[in-house]
Structure formats: structure tokens, C-alpha cells
Amino acid sequence: xxxGETMDGPKSMALASxxxxxTRAAALPIFAWPFFGLIVACTCWVYLIQVLDAERVQFxxxxxxxxxxxxESQAAQLSRxxxxxxxxxxxxxxxxxAVGGKPEQKxxxxxxxxxxxxxxxxxxxxxxxxxFTNSPEAWPRDELDSVTGLPFFAEQKRSTTDTMFIGMPxxxxxxDQYFIRFSRKILxxxxxxxxxxxxxxxxxxxxxxxxSGVLGTQGFVTSVGLxxxxxxxxxxxxxxxxxxIPSSLRFALDSSAGNIxxxxxxxxxxxxxxxxxxxVDGFPIVVVAAADQTEAQVALNERRIGSIRVAxxxxxxxxxxxxxxxxxxxxxxxERRQLALSQAAYRKATEGGxxxxxxxxxxxGDAKAIADYRVVDCNDRGAGFLGTARQAVIxxxxxxxxxxxxxxxxxxxLLDKAFRQGSAEDDFQLEGGSRQEQHLRVxxxxxxxxxxxxxxxxxxxxxxxxxxxxxxxxxxxxxxxxRAWIRRNLPTMLERADKANAKVAVLxxxxxxxxxxxxxxGHGAGDEVLQxxxxxxxxxxxxxxxxxxxxxxxFVVVLELVGxxxxxxxxxxxxxxxxxAPFSTSAGTAxxxxxIGISLxxxxxxxxxxxxxxxxxxxxxxxxxxxxxxxxxxxxFYDAMRQRTKRxxxxxxxxxxxxxxxxxxxxVDCKTSKVTSLEALVRWNHPTEGMLGPDEFIGLAEETGLxxxxxxxxxxxxxxxxxxxxxxxxxxVPVSINVSSRxxxxxxxxxxIASALARHGIDxxxxxxxxxxxxxxxxxxxxxxxxRAIHALGVKLxxxxxxxxxxxxxxxxxxxxxxxxxxxxxxxxxxxxxxGEVFFRAIITMAHSLGMRVVAxxxxxxxxxxxxxxxxxxxxxxxxxxxxxxxxxxxGSLHLDSLSAAH
Numbered sequence: 001x002x003x004g005e006t007m008d009g010p011k012s013m014a015l016a017s018x019x020x021x022x023t024r025a026a027a028l029p030i031f032a033w034p035f036f037g038l039i040v041a042c043t044c045w046v047y048l049i050q051v052l053d054a055e056r057v058q059f060x061x062x063x064x065x066x067x068x069x070x071x072e073s074q075a076a077q078l079s080r081x082x083x084x085x086x087x088x089x090x091x092x093x094x095x096x097x098a099v100g101g102k103p104e105q106k107x108x109x110x111x112x113x114x115x116x117x118x119x120x121x122x123x124x125x126x127x128x129x130x131x132f133t134n135s136p137e138a139w140p141r142d143e144l145d146s147v148t149g150l151p152f153f154a155e156q157k158r159s160t161t162d163t164m165f166i167g168m169p170x171x172x173x174x175x176d177q178y179f180i181r182f183s184r185k186i187l188x189x190x191x192x193x194x195x196x197x198x199x200x201x202x203x204x205x206x207x208x209x210x211x212s213g214v215l216g217t218q219g220f221v222t223s224v225g226l227x228x229x230x231x232x233x234x235x236x237x238x239x240x241x242x243x244x245i246p247s248s249l250r251f252a253l254d255s256s257a258g259n260i261x262x263x264x265x266x267x268x269x270x271x272x273x274x275x276x277x278x279x280v281d282g283f284p285i286v287v288v289a290a291a292d293q294t295e296a297q298v299a300l301n302e303r304r305i306g307s308i309r310v311a312x313x314x315x316x317x318x319x320x321x322x323x324x325x326x327x328x329x330x331x332x333x334x335e336r337r338q339l340a341l342s343q344a345a346y347r348k349a350t351e352g353g354x355x356x357x358x359x360x361x362x363x364x365g366d367a368k369a370i371a372d373y374r375v376v377d378c379n380d381r382g383a384g385f386l387g388t389a390r391q392a393v394i395x396x397x398x399x400x401x402x403x404x405x406x407x408x409x410x411x412x413x414l415l416d417k418a419f420r421q422g423s424a425e426d427d428f429q430l431e432g433g434s435r436q437e438q439h440l441r442v443x444x445x446x447x448x449x450x451x452x453x454x455x456x457x458x459x460x461x462x463x464x465x466x467x468x469x470x471x472x473x474x475x476x477x478x479x480x481x482x483r484a485w486i487r488r489n490l491p492t493m494l495e496r497a498d499k500a501n502a503k504v505a506v507l508x509x510x511x512x513x514x515x516x517x518x519x520x521x522g523h524g525a526g527d528e529v530l531q532x533x534x535x536x537x538x539x540x541x542x543x544x545x546x547x548x549x550x551x552x553x554x555f556v557v558v559l560e561l562v563g564x565x566x567x568x569x570x571x572x573x574x575x576x577x578x579x580x581a582p583f584s585t586s587a588g589t590a591x592x593x594x595x596i597g598i599s600l601x602x603x604x605x606x607x608x609x610x611x612x613x614x615x616x617x618x619x620x621x622x623x624x625x626x627x628x629x630x631x632x633x634x635x636x637f638y639d640a641m642r643q644r645t646k647r648x649x650x651x652x653x654x655x656x657x658x659x660x661x662x663x664x665x666x667x668v669d670c671k672t673s674k675v676t677s678l679e680a681l682v683r684w685n686h687p688t689e690g691m692l693g694p695d696e697f698i699g700l701a702e703e704t705g706l707x708x709x710x711x712x713x714x715x716x717x718x719x720x721x722x723x724x725x726x727x728x729x730x731x732x733v734p735v736s737i738n739v740s741s742r743x744x745x746x747x748x749x750x751x752x753i754a755s756a757l758a759r760h761g762i763d764x765x766x767x768x769x770x771x772x773x774x775x776x777x778x779x780x781x782x783x784x785x786x787x788r789a790i791h792a793l794g795v796k797l798x799x800x801x802x803x804x805x806x807x808x809x810x811x812x813x814x815x816x817x818x819x820x821x822x823x824x825x826x827x828x829x830x831x832x833x834x835x836g837e838v839f840f841r842a843i844i845t846m847a848h849s850l851g852m853r854v855v856a857x858x859x860x861x862x863x864x865x866x867x868x869x870x871x872x873x874x875x876x877x878x879x880x881x882x883x884x885x886x887x888x889x890x891x892g893s894l895h896l897d898s899l900s901a902a903h
Contacts, residue, residue, distance in 0.1 A: 033329060037320065037322035041315050048311050052304050059300055060274065064259045066214050067276035070650065071257075071289035074221060075278035078206055082182075083282050085199055086164045089184035091455050092197045096123055096131075106612060120176035120179075123186070126193050138179070138200055145181035146578070152183035156196050162187065166285070167168060168229055169203045178203040180231060184555065204230040210234040213465055216292035218271040226284045262290075356455030357381035357439075362419060363397065373398045385440060385455045404430065405440060406456065418451055419446035475549040477527055477536035486548045486556060490608050493560050494601055502561040504601040505568035506616035509537070509575065511553035512593035512627045521587035528585040529592060539573055539580040557613070565600055565632065570595045573590055579628075585642045595622040595631035604633040636662065648687070648704055651697055655709050659685050662717050663884035664735070666891070667855055667877045674894040677734045677768060680718045681884045682710070703740060711743035715752055719760040721887055722767070729894060736798055738767035741775040750789040756791065764794025772800050776815060787815050801857070802843070812850060820847045824858020824878070831863045840871050848872075 124131035128147035133139060145152050155165045156739055160417075162185050169178040180201050186195035204331040207221055215221070220235040244268035256279040263272050273290040280287060358378030361852045365371030374394050375386075383390040387404030398406055398415075406412060408428050418424035423445045430438040440463040443454045473485035481489075490504075497504045511533065530553070537547045537555060538597030546558040557575070561569055575596060597619025605611035614633040622631040654660065664678040684692040699709040718737050725731050739749060749769075757764055769790060776783045787797055798819040799812065803826055812820075840856070847854045857869045859878030868876060882891070 002508075006191065008482070033322050033325045039317050041318060044311060047155070053305065055300060059293070059297070060261075063291050064276060067219075067274055067289040067291040068259065068278075070211070070214060070221060070465045071278040071287050073278040074208060074223075074289065075280050075287040077208060078223060078285065078287055079281045079283065081206060082164075082166075082280065082285070085182050085201065086184070088121070088198050089164060089182060092121055092123065093184060093186040093195075096195065096197065097188075102676075109721060117890075122198045122200070124153065126195055126196065137421070139153065152181050152198060153196055156183055156185050159185075159793045164283075166225070166231065166283070169231060172626050178232075182649065204234065206232040207234045208757050215433070216294060218294060219273060219293035220290045221352075222288050222290075223280075224277075224286050224288055224350075226286065229604040231285060253316070320703070328479050329666055345606060356385045356457075358382040358386075358393065358450045358453050358455075359441065360398065360415065360453060361449065362451075368420065370416060373412070373451070382453075382455055390634055403628065405442070411442070414442060415444060415451055415453075418446055422446050475534075478531055478549050479553075480538075480547050480549045482548065486550075486558065487608070487870075488547075489546075490558065493558065494608060494611075497561060497601060500561055502604065503565075504611070505559040505565070505573055506599050506601070506615040507559070507564045507575070507610050507630075508559040508566065508597040508599075508612075508619040509557060510595050510597075510619050511555075511556040512595055512621070512623075514553040514592055517590045517592060521585060521590060525587040525590065529590055533584045536578045537575065540574040545571065554610075562600070568598050569630070569632075570596060570599065576628065576630065593628040595619055595627050597622055597633070598630060599633045604635075614638065622725040631730040644700070647700060648696070648706075650702075651684075651700060651706055654684060654686070655706060655713060658713060658717075659687065660710075660713060660717065661685050661691075661886065662714070662721060663886055664890060665877060665884040666882040669874045669875055669898060670873055675733060675891075675894040675896075676875055678730070678733055678890075679770070680714065680721075680735050680737050682714050682717075687844060698740075705742065707740045708747055711740060711747070714738075715756045715838045716759075717761060719756040719767070723760040724760050725887075726762075729892065730890065733894065734766050734768050734796065735797075736770050738770045738800065739775070741772060741778075743785075744771060744775045744776050744786070750786060751791070753790060753795060754793055765796075768798055770798045770800040770821065773802065773804065780814070784814055787817075791816065792882070798855075803839075811854075817852055819853045819855055819875075821857050822879075823853040827856050827864060827868075827878070828860075830867045831861070833836070837867060840873065842875055844871055872902050 021828060070505050087147050091779065110207035120135040120138050121135070122135070122139065123131045124147055125131050130139070130144060134229075143150060151720060152165055152167050159165070165183045167181040169180055171178055181200045183196050183198045185193055206223055210221060212219070213788070218235075220233060222233040223231040225231060246262055260275045261272070265878070271292055271294065273292050275288060275290050277286050277288045279285075281747050285366070291352065326574075356379065357841050359376040360373040361376050363368040363374050365370040374397050378390060378393050383393045385405045385782050386393055386401055387406060388401065393401070398412065404426060408430070410426070411428070414424050414426050421442075425441070425443045426441045428442060430440065437459070439459045440708055441456045443456075445452045473481055473488070475482040490506075493504055514526065514529065517529055531548075533555065534547065534549060537557065541557055542549060542559070544560060546560070547559065548556040550556055559571060562568060575594065579592060580595050582589045597615045597617065599611050599613050599615035599618055599779045604614045614759065617638050618631045618633040621634060621637045622629050625631065632695060661683050663681045663683055665681060666675045667677045667679065668674065669676045681693060682698075684697055686692050698707070701710050715737060717794070718735055722735055725733075742748060753764075753767065757767070796818040797816070798821055799817050800824040803823045804821050820843065822840065826836060826839055830840065844854045853874040855875040855877055856864075856873050857877050859865055859868065859876045859880045861880055863877075865876055865880060881896075
């Protein structure tokens with residue numbers, strides 16, 4: 001088919017384009033197969049995990065039900081048995097009284113019944129002498145010689161109530177058998193102790209035979225006293241050695257019934273058990289049934305592992321299937337794509353399109369080089385882009401046309417490029433005279449020895465892109481340039497400043513009090529203020545300066561080609577003056593100030609980011625200096641900020657890694673010279689700087705909120721040390737812990753203390769809490785409630801640094817503090833003037849009237865100690881007596897020979 005015969009209009013180009021789109025759509029199945037495989041695998045795994053979790057929950061529920069039934073049945077039976085034994089004790093005692101203290105076996109059998117004759121029944125007099133027994137062999141000689149010291153006799157003699165006492169299991173001499181003694185008082189006519197009747201019973205008689213089918217091979221049944229002592233015990237195979245009751249189970253036995261899972265390590269073996277317990281009605285005994293379902297658990301785990309292996313195998317098969325399907329899809333897509341490209345190239349070369357289109361054939365000159373191009377065919381729209389009619393275009397040489405696209409100087413270079421490379425594309429801008437400029441996109445594809453050219457008008461697209469670019473660089477609220485604009489244009493300004501040997505100043509402008517406007521009048525009024533701010537800034541700066549809104553209430557002013565810093569300062573003063581007048585909004589009149597930071601290029605920074613950062617830092621310095629002012633960038637302030645940031649980072653790491661140690665400073669009683677308490681003082685063992693005192697980090701911790709976590713850590717460290725002192729010299733000396741105002745008001749300090757006491761097993765009386773007066777002024781009612789809750793733990797409360805805060809007499813009275821610690825600034829005045837003694841005398845009188853003890857802090861001289869002792873101060877603390885030291889360096893004795901001996 002001839003070339004001219006195939007070029008019949010735009011339809012051919014549309015078909016080619018549609019073929020390419022169809023080819024791209026065919027690629028979707030390539031990605032669908034892996035996605036499908038992933039969805040199926042995830043669904044199967046989720047379902048499998050749910051099924052396995054359901055099996056585990058069902059297994060645990062059945063196990064707890066089985067152990068609960070055994071515990072409930074055993075508790076009921078034991079209640080009946082203990083009631084019967086108690087009745088026998090009562091009958092035996094009554095019989096003893098009836099026969100005048102001379103019981104006979106035959107008569108006793110008639111009283112308790114012939115079926116109880118097998119019991120070991122004994123009667124002792126008030127002095128421990130045996131009056132009667134039907135089993136002499138059950139009483140070893142050493143026990144008969146010291147009956148009054150045996151637990152049953154001592155308990156009945158001590159107790160003021162007439163109740164049955166249940167003893168601990170005891171081993172019979174020469175046997176593997178354990179027995180338990182039950183005892184009850186015999187009272188004379190006056191209600192005094194006349195004797196004790198004792199019934200001894202084999203401990204296994206109190207527990208039914210062990211059922212391994214219910215509780216498993218490693219389970220057990222036991223009866224336990226409320227103190228955790230084992231009374232009777234059965235395990236599989238008749239074992240008689242009672243187990244050690246774990247501490248976790250002892251805590252749970254405070255309730256009348258329940259279930260708990262106990263790991264094997266808690267029992268001292270490797271067997272984990274499901275525990276159920278029931279309180280025996282009317283007696284201080286708990287029946288514990290422990291179910292060992294090891295075999296069932298193993299079977300369950302084997303099923304889980306088997307299921308997971310099957311699922312993994314299925315996933316592997318699915319993965320193989322997905323790989324094969326994806327590979328086949330890729331191969332099919334590649335073949336389709338090659339076919340589509342061939343068809344598209346042919347159609348572009350032979351068919352027309354809906355856009356401007358024409359076919360050109362090269363015209364060769366000397367040495368067969370392409371000298372020009374001749375138009376073989378075109379559509380009407382294509383001819384229009386060339387500036388003439390279709391009839392005038394076909395057959396004409398490109399160089400002979402002057403209108404439209406043909407007049408563009410680079411059109412031939414584009415065609416040459418396409419002829420060399422196979423395709424090319426470029427945009428052209430045509431002058432429209434009085435009309436709007438026209439933008440064309442020209443695409444060229446080589447097919448055989450001709451070029452298929454498509455032309456599309458993209459004027460509207462270009463206009464839309466330009467509008468989007470303008471919008472992307474403009475703040476929508478104020479109409480000012482935005483952050484994107486300054487990041488795009490500031491580097492160019494710096495380059496111009498380098499060439500002109502000038503400077504560029506960046507003024508970071510932040511509004512003061514803008515949040516109050518939003519909170520008072522609403523965000524609508526806040527937007528009006530921002531619009532007014534933009535206008536005032538434009539008026540305040542010079543004509544060639546740039547005002548930029550970064551966002552929120554932050555603006556930047558860029559001064560280009562500045563000679564010296566005084567020019568920037570002059571503009572900053574004009575801006576400050578512009579904000580003196582209030583702003584009128586629809587909601588009312590608002591007053592807003594501004595803080596300005598100034599940074600100069602290249603004096604303060606060598607690049608855009610650093611210049612902007614230094615201006616921001618200078619603004620922050622203006623804020624911290626009192627606001628409504630400007631500051632030039634100060635490298636010393638910047639270094640201080642960096643050092644603070646570095647210290648904050650180190651402090652966070654120190655808390656996470658527990659780099660802190662506690663030192664302890666003793667408080668001494670004025671009268672006895674005895675150490676009455678220790679104050680815990682935290683120290684930071686810095687990895688590189690060594691031991692740091694609290695002045696180095698406590699203030700920063702307060703500002704950043706890290707004091708909350710640090711306070712929790714200090715409480716734990718102190719309680720750990722108190723627990724280690726449980727049997728030492730300082731076992732009875734309480735330790736006071738300083739609690740910051742933020743920690744007290746932002747955390748549940750009562751819960752923190754209670755948790756630490758329970759965790760370390762120490763009593764509340766071992767801990768004292770020191771609070772500053774500032775901690776109590778935030779919310780006095782809540783403070784009083786918190787202090788009462790802490791007091792309920794047995795913890796003493798101290799007012800620290802008294803005299804430097806805002807506490808009043810009524811506040812101290814309502815807060816119910818135990819100790820008042822007078823700040824060291826007042827102690828330092830003692831011996832210098834009389835006002836110091838007057839102040840201390842007033843404080844001591846007031847504190848004693850409120851039932852509080854007084855501690856003088858900062859005692860550094862013997863003269864101060866003498867004066868305080870004369871003023872009847874209760875306790876002293878300071879370097880004159882003891883310096884803060886680690887726990888291992890504390891004095892070995894709690895008593896000083898005298899206060900004058902301290903140093």
C-alpha cells in the first residue's frame with residue numbers, strides 16, 4: 001500500500017494511541033498475582049491464629065473447671081470432717097468434766113461413738129500433765145516432758161476464746177506417716193483453763209484419694225492454713241512430701257475462692273500448674289487443687305506446631321504458584337507490548353489523529369545529509385499550526401514556510417534528532433501578536449524513512465501550571481510569599497550579594513500574644529489580625545524588601561543588598577513601631593506585639609539554612625528577654641542553647657540507663673545526738689564528667705518534664721537501699737525523699753510510693769516525703785487529699801525549705817505535716833544578728849503548737865548548733881554534722897558522743 005493512500009485522517013492515530021493504552025492495561029495482571037497471593041496468605045494465617053488461640057482458651061477453661069470441682073468437693077468434705085473432730089473435742093471435754101477429771105476408755109467410746117474409737121484422744125491437765133490417752137505410743141517422752149511448750153498447749157493457754165486449734169503436720173517416730181493434732185480447752189466452773197483435750201489424726205485422712213485422671217500425673221491436692229502452712233497433701237503415687245506454697249499463691253489465698261496459673265519455677269520444679277482454691281467454711285483452712293495438664297499441653301502444642309507446618313507448606317505451594325503465574329504474565333505482557341509498539345509505530349506513520357498531524361520526508365543534499373523536510377501529508381489542524389491551509393502545505397518544504405510552527409528556529413533540529421534516535425519531543429512557544437502566546441507540544445516518531453509528527457496545543461495546560469506555581473509560592477490568607485518562595489529565591493539573593501560584595505539580612509518576626517487573640521475572639525478574628533499584620537509589615541519595610549509568611553504567626557522579612565547591620569536594626573525598629581497601635585477586627589480590638597531575630601549573611605552564616613536558623617535563634621533570645629523587642633544573632637546564646645540541648649539529651653539517656661546514685665545526709669536529734677533520719681540526695685554519675693551534683697541537672701529536669709521520670713527512679717533507688725538495710729544498723733532509720741512540685745502535682749505520687757513499698761517489701765514508716773511550699777499552692781484541696789492518702793501509707797510528711805515559699809499557718813495546719821525543715825538561708829543568720837534567733841524561735845513555737853518537729857537545715861558551725869539547741873530545735877542537718885555520702889560510707893554508729901564532736 002502506498003504511503004499517500006494510508007494517510008486518511010485522525011482516526012488512525014487514535015487507534016494507535018488506544019493500542020498503546022491497552023498494552024499498558026495488560027500489565028496489571030503482573031502485579032495482581034503477588035497481591036492476590038499475599039492477601040490469601042495473610043487471610044489463612046489470621047484464621048489459623050484465631051483457631052489456635054480458641055483451642056488454647058478452651059484448654060485452659062476445661063483445666064480450671066476440673067481443678068475447681070476438685071477444690072470445691074474437697075473443701076466441703078473437709079468442712080464436715082473438721083466439724084466432726086470439733087464435736088469430738090467438745091464431747092471429750094464434757095465427758096472429762098462429767099467424770100470429775102477421771103475419764104475411762106469405755107465411757108469415752110460411748111460418748112464419741114464406737115466408730116470414733118480409732119481416734120487418738122488425749123487429755124492434759126492445766127499444768128501440762130497427761131490425764132488420759134488411748135494411744136500412749138503417739139506421745140514421745142521428750143514431748144511429754146515439755147507439753148506446756150508444744151504449739152497446741154501454748155496456743156490454748158494464750159488464746160482468750162474457746163476454739164479448736166489445728167496444728168502443723170508432724171511425723172510419727174520411726175514412720176513415714178504424718179499426723180495433725182486438733183485441740184480445744186477444758187474449762188472449769190469458773191471459766192478458767194482446767195485442761196486441754198487433744199485429738200490426733202493421720203493427715204491423709206483429711207484429703208480424699210488423688211485422682212490422676214482429673215488433675216494429671218504431676219498435680220496435687222493440699223489443705224493450707226491462712227498463713228500458707230501446709231496441713232495435708234496428696235500427689236500421684238501417694239507421695240507425702242508437702243510442696244512449698246509460692247508467694248504469688250499465698251497472696252491470692254486471701255480471697256475465699258479463685259483460680260491462678262503458677263509457673264513451674266515458682267514451685268521449685270519444672271511443672272506449671274493450674275491452681276484452684278476454696279476456703280473451708282467455718283475454719284481457717286484453704287483447699288488447693290493443682291491440675292497438671294502437661295500431657296494435654298504437649299498434645300495441644302503438637303497440634304499447634306503441626307497446623308503451622310501445614311500452613312507453611314501451603315504458603316510455599318501458593319508462593320510457587322504465584323511465581324509461575326507472574327512469570328507467565330510477564331512473558332505474555334512482553335509479547336503483547338512488542339506487538340503493540342509495532343502496530344503503534346505503523347499507525348502513527350500511516351494514519352491521522354485528532355490533533356495536529358503531518359508526515360514529513362527528509363530532503364537530502366550533498367553527501368546525502370538531510371538539508372530540509374518535505375510535507376507528505378497533514379490534517380487541517382496540523383496545517384493551521386504551520387500558519388496556512390492544508391492544500392498549501394502538502395508537498396511544500398519546511399524551510400519555505402514562514403508562519404506558525406514552521407517559523408520556529410529549532411523545529412528542524414527536533415526533526416533531525418528524531419530521525420537519528422527514532423523519536424523526540426519538545427515544547428514550542430509561538431508569539432501571538434496581540435493575542436495570548438501559544439504553547440505547542442510537538443512529538444516526532446520515525447517510521448521507516450519518514451517522520452510522523454503530532455502537534456498539541458498546551459496553552460491552557462501551561463497557564464494552569466503557571467497558576468499552580470504562583471499559588472504554591474503564595475500564602476492564601478495574606479497574599480504574601482510563602483515558605484516555598486523563600487526557599488526557592490533566597491539562594492539567588494545570596495549569590496547576588498556575593499557578586500555585589502553586600503550583605504543579606506533575614507528578620508524572623510514572631511507575634512507576641514497572638515494565641516490570646518485566638519482564644520478570646522476566635523480563629524476568624526485571628527485570621528483578620530494576620531491579614532492586617534501582613535499589610536503593616538509591607539508598609540514598615542523598604543520598597544525592595546520581601547515580606548514572607550511562614551505559617552501560623554511567623555513571618556520573615558528579607559533585606560537584600562544590605563550595607564551594614566544598622567540598616568537591619570532600623571527596619572526592625574520600624575516594625576516594632578508598626579505594632580504599637582492595636583488591630584481592629586470584626587470581633588473587637590486586639591493588641592499584638594512582636595519579637596524579632598536578625599541574622600546577617602555572610603557575617604552570621606554562610607548558607608541559607610544556617611542563616612534562617614540563626615535568625616530563629618535570635619528571635620527566641622528576644623522572646624526570652626521579655627518580648628516586644630529585637631535581637632541580633634548572638635553566638636554565645638546559640639552555644640548556650642546547643643549546650644542545653646546536649647545536656648537534655650544526655651539527661652534523657654541517663655534516666656533511661658540509670659546513671660544515678662544516691663548519697664545520704666544524716667539528721668541528728670539535738671538532745672540525744674542520735675541520727676534520727678537520712679535525707680536521700682541524688683547524684684548523676686556522668687560517663688565523661690564524673691559525679692555531678694543536683695545543681696547541674698535538677699533545674700533542667702524541672703523545665704523539660706524529665707523530673708517526672710527521674711523522681712520515679714529516685715523513689716525506686718531509695719526503696720532498694722532501704723530493703724538492703726533490712727538487718728543492718730540503719731534498718732530502723734527512715735529515709736526522706738525529695739519530691740518536686742511537678743512530680744507531686746502531675747503524677748499520682750501516692751500510687752508511686754505505694755507501688756515502690758510493695759515492690760521492695762518495706763514498711764511505710766521507713767520512708768519520709770519532703771515537699772517544698774510551692775508544691776502546695778497549685779490546688780490546696782487536691783494537695784490535702786493527696787497528703788492524707790500518703791499519710792495513710794504510714795509515710796511521714798516534711799515541709800522542705802520552709803520560709804522561702806508561700807505557705808500560711810492555716811495551710812500547714814490543714815495539711816497535717818509531721819516535720820518542718822527551715823531553709824538554710826535562715827540558719828546562716830544565726831550568731832550574726834538577733835533577727836535570726838527571733839525568726840527561729842517563732843517557727844519552733846508555731847511548729848510545736850501544731851505538733852510538728854523542727855529541723856534546721858544548713859548547720860555549718862558549732863555556734864549555730866549551740867544556738868539551735870538552746871532554742872529547743874528538735875533536729876539538725878548540715879555539713880557541720882555530716883556531709884552527704886554514699887550508703888557504704890555512712891557512719892557505723894547512729895550515735896554521736898555530742899554535737900560538739902561533729903565535724
